[in-house]
Amino acid sequence: MEFISGVMKKDTLEIGELLAGDYLGKKVTVNGAVHSIRDMGDIAFVVLRKREGLLQTVFEEGKTNFNIKDLKENSTIEAVGVMAAEDRAPNGIEIRLESIRILSEPKEPMPIAINKWQLKSHLETLVDLRPISLRNIRERAKFKIQEGIVIGFRDFLHCQGFTEIRTPKIVSRGAEGGANVFKLDYFGKKAELAQSPQFYKQTMVGVFDRVYEAAPVFRAEKHNTHRHLNEYTSLDFEMGYIEGFEEIMAMEAGALQYILELLKKDYANELRICGVDLPSAQNIPAIKFEDAKQKVSEKYDRPIRNPYDLEPEEEVLISRYFKEEYDADFVFITHYPSKKRPFYTMDDPADTRFTLSFDLLFRGIEITTGGQRIHDLDMLREKISARGMDEEGMEHYLMIFKHGMPPHGGLGMGLERLTMKILGKDNVRETTLFPRDLSRLEP
């Protein structure tokens, strides 16, 4: 009987291992994809693409078991050679090759030069070619940073006593309602794809007090803009026993601070590759919706057209205002008008035309919507009825209020938008591995 007893030690070394160990002057085995070959005649530089970065190997005529002419870019190889210091090489090391073993070969040359520092093609082309354009060092670095954001979000909330939950994506009724839902047939029943985990995360506040989920949400919105996706990752949390919605904003500020610190610490290399200038979330101004509108209208001499919502241009101007006046990258806009917020939002008892809710703007774009929720069954039913909605399909949601819910609230943050703005990009497709929009279902 054969037994499997845990991770097998590999003979091949990764870049971090080469740098950490005592390998200078020693023979090592490495593997990787042939990122580029610079053939100088008697000598050739074969740069390998590995998960931690690039590794230079050096071919010298007569010292190896192969002919450099037989080696193709984008082959994957295993190579044996002696490690040497070399200031001009990535990480200051190179491997002087003795032998290679070809693991796989490409059938065709790349349609784009993925080994260039910057890919010059249009975004649409790059997205069409994502399965391979992501192999570019700068393209892939964006998604390492995105990984770091999610890790930071989860780790921070875990330490704050939140529990991670997994809520269903096929639902009988979406949280927001309206037309922007994807519908599907579920064994003869009408079903929808979840627009948000709203009902479920509130439900789970009744169970664990504090919960979070980082998962896909689906919106059949017919906008094809630089900021909309039809499937995106929502970073959601919901917390009970709050005294006010300021606690939710405070928790988000804490999460952002933690995420930015984590990126600085664990993703320094990727930040450098992407040329990222991290923002500060230390002190985030908070201003009422109406005041914010007023201020930018005055400062930038722009008439207020829609008193109930922020136009995208206003979001840009508000961000500009707070950057200019307070050097702030983030700004909370509070007390949104009640009529533009979902029914479960708590109205401000001081003025019920407004709500105890907020958006977070970051460098000109809304990345978060959050607020306190109604936790009293009667108040919730009144709001449902006042909006002309019906309770059908909400029985399980209403059940939690019937049997007691603490005061609570939470938020949803769009991962791709947050990543986009951290990276200084202006199209959310830049920071979505495989974006889904009005005209794109592939790759």
Place this chain on the structure above:
Amino acid sequence: MEFISGVMKKDTLEIGELLAGDYLGKKVTVNGAVHSIRDMGDIAFVVLRKREGLLQTVFEEGKTNFNIKDLKENSTIEAVGVMAAEDRAPNGIEIRLESIRILSEPKEPMPIAINKWQLKSHLETLVDLRPISLRNIRERAKFKIQEGIVIGFRDFLHCQGFTEIRTPKIVSRGAEGGANVFKLDYFGKKAELAQSPQFYKQTMVGVFDRVYEAAPVFRAEKHNTHRHLNEYTSLDFEMGYIEGFEEIMAMEAGALQYILELLKKDYANELRICGVDLPSAQNIPAIKFEDAKQKVSEKYDRPIRNPYDLEPEEEVLISRYFKEEYDADFVFITHYPSKKRPFYTMDDPADTRFTLSFDLLFRGIEITTGGQRIHDLDMLREKISARGMDEEGMEHYLMIFKHGMPPHGGLGMGLERLTMKILGKDNVRETTLFPRDLSRLEP
């Protein structure tokens, strides 16, 4: 201008804080849901349900600002009182109440006694009532353990150099094909819900070498059994530069060992509540498909009916065999017949009727399918064509092989099944927050 500068310190204390601090004999503020009231006349025990467990508070007639008759179970309250040692109370402490503030009240009594240790209702009833039945201490403990499994899976792979990815769930073509896909209209195009992240995770091996994702998958299977769900969480990883599929099994064994250690360390309380006896994943036997079939057929005198797949009863018998013979809870079944494996599975060069693939059985049920994938474009195309499939909709998948892929493989593990068997349950609905099956779309 108001500024939000990070997490606000709460006046209320959690159980961990009460136990860690110097609070004996001191006045403290706590909050929670009224889990149970035991009214003895002059004295009453009011047990609060908090996220970390139960907290006993004591009402004494004349010493507080309220009448115990006015307090309802399942209200949420904030309470002030003096902390005292009390061996018979949970965690050895109690709060002697001075005052309470009611934060919310239920409208109706619970339809089930969620404050009982064990809920006696049928599973179907409990699932119907999940929004509130999850408030039961043992019910919710199952999902804390599930959280721990996911955290362990991710942390382990992160440390092994894997990158977390987020792949689309709305796709133009599912990985497995066949009839068990949910279809939807995507702005006039035919779309499907992803049955697995297979194509995308292989694609990302070309980018990051090693990747993982813990996310929902969707299968429109018409089985209504104790082990099938139509939406479940798949713990996926995929790794490049493998020498053989044994490396994948070894990585999975490592992940399971790490997860079990993490549960033992960080979820000891929940394990105790659920009465869990953790299995060992130290040495997992691996046996060929045909040999496993043969062995159980002989030992348990059972004819082999289907030579190409394992029947559920055979999975149970194989597990029983390895428990009896080797005291093993897990067993890898390797070299599945080629005709029962997806087209992208690498055939065994030694005997192409079989594949370099495996399932992992755990206590009688398959929890993982994995294996080495074909990385050569020509070999892949031959397999597609031999199966009478066409390449339409696979252009982006084939692109990665055209431009070079390392030898690679991976697996998908069903989170709910793994949780179920760790907990010693026999219905996957027990360990799914809000299960989706043939007849269930709610709650």
